Amino acid sequence: MRLGNFQLTRIFGIPLIIDYSWPPVVLLHIWLLTQFWLPVRIRPAWPLWLNLLVAATITALFFASVLAHELAHSLIARLEGIRIHDIQLHIFGGWARLVTEPKTAMAEFRVAIAGPASSFILSLLFTFGLLLLQQIGSHAAVSLAALETFYYLAAANIFLAMFNLLPGLPLDGGRALRALLWHYRGDILSATRTTKRMGVGIAYMLISYGLFLIVYGMYRGTMWQDFLLAVWLLVIGVFLKNAAENDYRHKERQSAAQTAQWQKLKQFDIEGTVGSVMSAPPVSIEPDLPVTEFIDSILPVHRLATFPVAREGRLHGIFSLSRLREIPKEKWDKLKVGDIMETVDDQFFINVKASLGHAGLKLKENGLGFLAVLDPEGFLVGSLTERELGADKPHHFGE
Numbered sequence: 120m121r122l123g124n125f126q127l128t129r130i131f132g133i134p135l136i137i138d139y140s141w142p143p144v145v146l147l148h149i150w151l152l153t154q155f156w157l158p159v160r161i162r163p164a165w166p167l168w169l170n171l172l173v174a175a176t177i178t179a180l181f182f183a184s185v186l187a188h189e190l191a192h193s194l195i196a197r198l199e200g201i202r203i204h205d206i207q208l209h210i211f212g213g214w215a216r217l218v219t220e221p222k223t224a225m226a227e228f229r230v231a232i233a234g235p236a237s238s239f240i241l242s243l244l245f246t247f248g249l250l251l252l253q254q255i256g257s258h259a260a261v262s263l264a265a266l267e268t269f270y271y272l273a274a275a276n277i278f279l280a281m282f283n284l285l286p287g288l289p290l291d292g293g294r295a296l297r298a299l300l301w302h303y304r305g306d307i308l309s310a311t312r313t314t315k316r317m318g319v320g321i322a323y324m325l326i327s328y329g330l331f332l333i334v335y336g337m338y339r340g341t342m343w344q345d346f347l348l349a350v351w352l353l354v355i356g357v358f359l360k361n362a363a364e365n366d367y368r369h370k371e372r373q374s375a376a377q378t379a380q381w382q383k384l385k386q387f388d389i390e391g392t393v394g395s396v397m398s399a400p401p402v403s404i405e406p407d408l409p410v411t412e413f414i415d416s417i418l419p420v421h422r423l424a425t426f427p428v429a430r431e432g433r434l435h436g437i438f439s440l441s442r443l444r445e446i447p448k449e450k451w452d453k454l455k456v457g458d459i460m461e462t463v464d465d466q467f468f469i470n471v472k473a474s475l476g477h478a479g480l481k482l483k484e485n486g487l488g489f490l491a492v493l494d495p496e497g498f499l500v501g502s503l504t505e506r507e508l509g510a511d512k513p514h515h516f517g518e
């Protein structure tokens with residue numbers, strides 16, 4: 120999906136990044152308005168050039184509204200002391216990327232809710248303009264065009280607000296709900312888990328509705344009427360499901376490394392050694408990864424109790440959730456993985472060619488129930504727990 124992007128400008132010092140998937144969406148939006156929206160609503164029909172002009176104006180204002188939504192997130196985040204990486208416009212709309220996560224549940228709540236709030240306010244403003252114009256009641260083309268524009272934007276902004284408030288990650292409503300659960304339960308991990316699940320549920324609902332529209336439309340013989348809506352629902356549903364289930368940004372980085380590793384691992388598959396039963400390290404984390412980012416993007420995807428910490432394949436230590444739980448949550452946002460990992464110590468790793476008996480003993484003794492497996496050059500190639508030792512078959516990349 121990622122083709123690349125470029126920086127268009129800066130707004131309030133924040134880089135505005137245009138993804139190459141975005142311009143086609145702009146053109147599609149203009150085309151849909153010109154072909155399906157305006158011809159239905161305007162009687163007698165306007166000439167094509169006027170349709171195009173009004174469609175382009177509506178489209179510009181629509182994406183300005185999306186931008187305002189993302190700016191609202193960004194500016195509130197800045198008030199909370201968070202640095203903004205950039206704002207991106209892409210095929211799925213907009214996305215404000217923060218350098219760090221909000222420090223408290225209530226800060227996250229305010230940042231999350233700012234976007235939908237701005238869309239709601241914009242909708243009110245356009246509605247106000249619409250009512251004002253209706254009062255005047257002029258039938259000049261200019262007045263009609265303004266009327267259509269205000270009507271569309273009032274509706275689009277209320278839609279933006281409502282859709283983004285759906286209560287599942289990664290939508291704003293999901294973030295806001297997660298913040299509330301985090302605040303009341305005092306447990307960010309369980310709050311994340313709950314809202315991720317709700318996000319997946321919402322994605323499935325959108326996909327189901329899209330499929331329903333197609334099937335029902337075919338049955339009625341009017342499939343084309345709702346076809347684009349159905350496609351949009353399917354696409355956005357799949358996107359949200361993926362985003363809720365795994366942090367794809369992180370996943371991308373991992374998968375290339377995994378393929379290369381898979382090739383390399385085959386040579387260690389020697390009967391009776393650690394190499395024949397180990398799992399590939401499902402994920403290794405870097406020592407300078409902030410703990411909050413680990414909780415947000417890695418833990419929901421990889422449900423493990425222990426993670427090897429490595430940089431460029433070299434083992435730096437072992438990070439365990441039980442160790443993290445010993446530290447008060449208020450301190451988590453200042454910590455990096457490297458601050459609380461167990462540093463590399465002989466008891467936490469084993470050579471890939473070591474015997475299974477030796478591995479079993481070491482595993483029992485170190486108290487973590489986890490061993491990082493290193494190749495003879497010291498690179499991290501696998502992981503070993505009780506589970507692998509119990510299994511008689513080697514299993515590598517389960518996913």
Ligand SMILES: [Zn+2]
Nearest residue numbers: 234235283291
């Ligand atoms: Zn938003």
